[in-house]
Amino acid sequence: MAENRNKKMFGGCLSALQHMELDACTQCGECLKNCPVQEVTGNRQVSPPAKIRAFRDFIKKTRGLKSFVLGARDVDRGLLEDFTRAVFECTTCGACGKACSVGIYTQRLWPMLRREMVLRGIGPIEAQRDMPEDVRRTGNPYGKPAAERFAPWFPAEVKVAEKAEIGYYTGCTGAYDAIPMVKGDVTVLGKIGRPFTMLPPEEEVCCGFPLFVTGQFELLEGLVKRLVEGYTQRGVKTLVCSCPCCVNMIARDWPHFYGRKLPFGIRHISQYVLAALEEGRISPTAPVAESIIYHDPCYLSRGVGITEEPRAILKRIPGVQLLEFTRNRANSRCCGAGGAARKVFHENAVAIGRLTIDEAYEKKAGRLVLGCPACYGKVNEAMSGYEKQVKIVDVMELLSGVL
Amino acid sequence: MVVGNILMWAAALAFAAFAVKMLMHIAPWFRRSGRPGETHQGLRWRAVIAAVPEILLLRRLFRANPVIWLGEWVFHASLLLVIIRHLKYFLSPVPPFIWAIQRIGGIAGYIMPLSLLYIIIVKAIFNRGRYVFAYNYFLLAGFLLVSAAGVIMRTFFYPDTMQIKDFIAGALRLHATAAPDSLPFISHFCLVLIILPFLPTHIFAAPLTIYQAGKRDKELEDLIHGGKQE
Ligand code: SF4
Ligand code: SF4
Numbered sequence: 141m142a143e144n145r146n147k148k149m150f151g152g153c154l155s156a157l158q159h160m161e162l163d164a165c166t167q168c169g170e171c172l173k174n175c176p177v178q179e180v181t182g183n184r185q186v187s188p189p190a191k192i193r194a195f196r197d198f199i200k201k202t203r204g205l206k207s208f209v210l211g212a213r214d215v216d217r218g219l220l221e222d223f224t225r226a227v228f229e230c231t232t233c234g235a236c237g238k239a240c241s242v243g244i245y246t247q248r249l250w251p252m253l254r255r256e257m258v259l260r261g262i263g264p265i266e267a268q269r270d271m272p273e274d275v276r277r278t279g280n281p282y283g284k285p286a287a288e289r290f291a292p293w294f295p296a297e298v299k300v301a302e303k304a305e306i307g308y309y310t311g312c313t314g315a316y317d318a319i320p321m322v323k324g325d326v327t328v329l330g331k332i333g334r335p336f337t338m339l340p341p342e343e344e345v346c347c348g349f350p351l352f353v354t355g356q357f358e359l360l361e362g363l364v365k366r367l368v369e370g371y372t373q374r375g376v377k378t379l380v381c382s383c384p385c386c387v388n389m390i391a392r393d394w395p396h397f398y399g400r401k402l403p404f405g406i407r408h409i410s411q412y413v414l415a416a417l418e419e420g421r422i423s424p425t426a427p428v429a430e431s432i433i434y435h436d437p438c439y440l441s442r443g444v445g446i447t448e449e450p451r452a453i454l455k456r457i458p459g460v461q462l463l464e465f466t467r468n469r470a471n472s473r474c475c476g477a478g479g480a481a482r483k484v485f486h487e488n489a490v491a492i493g494r495l496t497i498d499e500a501y502e503k504k505a506g507r508l509v510l511g512c513p514a515c516y517g518k519v520n521e522a523m524s525g526y527e528k529q530v531k532i533v534d535v536m537e538l539l540s541g542v543l
Numbered sequence: 544m545v546v547g548n549i550l551m552w553a554a555a556l557a558f559a560a561f562a563v564k565m566l567m568h569i570a571p572w573f574r575r576s577g578r579p580g581e582t583h584q585g586l587r588w589r590a591v592i593a594a595v596p597e598i599l600l601l602r603r604l605f606r607a608n609p610v611i612w613l614g615e616w617v618f619h620a621s622l623l624l625v626i627i628r629h630l631k632y633f634l635s636p637v638p639p640f641i642w643a644i645q646r647i648g649g650i651a652g653y654i655m656p657l658s659l660l661y662i663i664i665v666k667a668i669f670n671r672g673r674y675v676f677a678y679n680y681f682l683l684a685g686f687l688l689v690s691a692a693g694v695i696m697r698t699f700f701y702p703d704t705m706q707i708k709d710f711i712a713g714a715l716r717l718h719a720t721a722a723p724d725s726l727p728f729i730s731h732f733c734l735v736l737i738i739l740p741f742l743p744t745h746i747f748a749a750p751l752t753i754y755q756a757g758k759r760d761k762e763l764e765d766l767i768h769g770g771k772q773e
Pocket of ligand 1 (some may be wrong): 174175176177178186187188230231232233234236237246247250474
């Protein structure tokens with residue numbers, strides 16, 4: 141059964157552009173110096189040129205000239221398993237694509253290569269396999285009860301409107317795994333004073349990102365339609381969200397799975413809050429006399445192009461001295477938590493997270509400011525038991541404390 | 544005549560292998576769109592214009608690694624000039640611009656092997672050699688041999704240009720003529736035939752992906768910054 145599947149043509153999930161990208165890779169290796177997984181493992185199989193070369197070979201075996209004349213050849217199951225592991229070990233941070241000498245859009249290519257492996261029954265791997273069932277059962281990829289989505293942390297003083305033009309989407313990782321972050325979000329939204337609405341916990345299901353990025357697309361259409369209709373019924377015109385992965389998914393992929401243009405706009409919370417600061421709706425008063433260092437999340441900077449708004453917010457806090465990582469903005473280094481790889485490759489994620497901690501520590505930052513719930517959870521884990529200690533804080537968590 | 548016949552059919556075979564390989568690769572580029580995560584693929588003229596210097600100057604490679612860029616750019620530029628210079632053997636009458644670049648094309652022929660040597664040295668010694676793949680070395684070595692044979696021929700054993708032109712004109716019509724009686728030419732010609740089917744697919748794909756990347760960078764500015772929002 142598996143053998144027959146491995147003779148099936150490879151590349152069926154890829155777009156025309158992605159086929160072109162596979163052909164465009166010059167195997168120059170220039171992307172390797174930016175790859176966080178290479179940095180901590182040195183595993184050449186995970187490198188972009190190796191993955192591209194392996195997949196080209198699969199295509200050649202099943203749709204090359206020889207296979208055209210003599211019939212498709214079977215692709216060795218062992219090779220496929222090694223490739224699958226490599227493609228799922230990647231954090232999908234997209235740093236390789238940013239450095240690519242021919243402009244390959246790797247942040248998109250890797251999820252589609254993962255999809256190919258899922259359709260062949262080889263991927264995803266280990267704990268990633270449980271996500272669709274968890275989402276189906278509980279609405280989130282962690283399998284946590286919907287009743288615990290907001291109740292343990294939602295501030296009593298923040299009022300949520302039944303209907304409003306502004307909607308706030310919390311996201312599963314923030315709600316269950318990075319509570320100070322989302323608590324900071326709603327506190328700031330409350331202080332802005334404009335009515336905003338949210339879906340009730342059982343209706344605010346997963347945005348689909350972890351399923352998309354692991355190539356498990358089956359539930360996506362249902363999830364997206366459910367969420368879009370929920371916000372539409374509440375009169376939402378602008379959906380605000382802080383999680384970079386969710387924002388990326390909503391902006392790039394929801395229209396595809398919804399089947400048409402979304403009936404509302406999407407804003408990252410930093411854009412919305414910066415506008416409120418500029419309008420004078422809120423203003424930070426208490427000083428934070430510290431040097432802080434801001435880490436650009438991969439799916440915020442390379443994903444949707446937001447780099448300046450979080451910095452502009454931080455600079456408005458009195459007393460703040462903003463430091464920069466050597467690799468910043470669109471060239472930032474992954475924190476190690478991306479692409480659902482952390483679910484399986486925990487050691488990699490911790491080791492990569494510690495590279496960020498090391499630099500923040502060496503630059504004598506008083507606080508390491510993160511802007512992504514996955515980074516928040518994983519870098520906190522990487523910090524635990526580590527000899528170099530830096531206080532971690534989220535942008536909105538920090539701001540909410542000084543308003 | 545026998546040698547001419549063999550060379551002609553070898554050339555036809557090598558060219559056919561190259562063409563079929565490229566066509567097999569290019570076919571999926573025309574598949575219908577509509578997969579998740581696809582960006583708009585139509586041509587945008589402003590993006591095309593913006594992509595021209597990106598492609599011609601290999602600017603993405605420059606940003607990634609200026610040291611290797613120097614060798615790669617010189618190699619690609621000199622290869623282009625050498626190819627244009629060689630068109631005089633294939634065209635009749637020869638257009639004036641091809642005559643015009645004969646001198647600079649000749650100089651490029653000397654520079655090309657030097658740039659290849661530079662790339663090989665940088666890759667092997669200074670540039671994380673462990674990430675260089677054997678196929679890349681094969682191609683670099685192949686081009687080095689072809690260009691070295693060209694230089695030797697041009698410098699020491701200048702062949703009869705008319706013989707070459709006749710031979711090529713015959714080969715293009717699949718009508719065998721006598722091969723030029725020049726061993727350096729035959730070696731040069733055979734080496735070209737050997738590397739032809741192995742030419743990398745990036746020669747066609749990379750300009751397109753560089754263009755798409757520029758367009759994508761531009762679209763990123765609008766992805767969630769643009770549009771009428773609250
Ligand atoms: S996306 Fe990130 S982790 Fe994956 S190969 Fe590229 S640089 Fe490495
Ligand atoms: S930089 Fe781009 S072209 Fe070079 S090996 Fe990496 S993915 Fe391939």
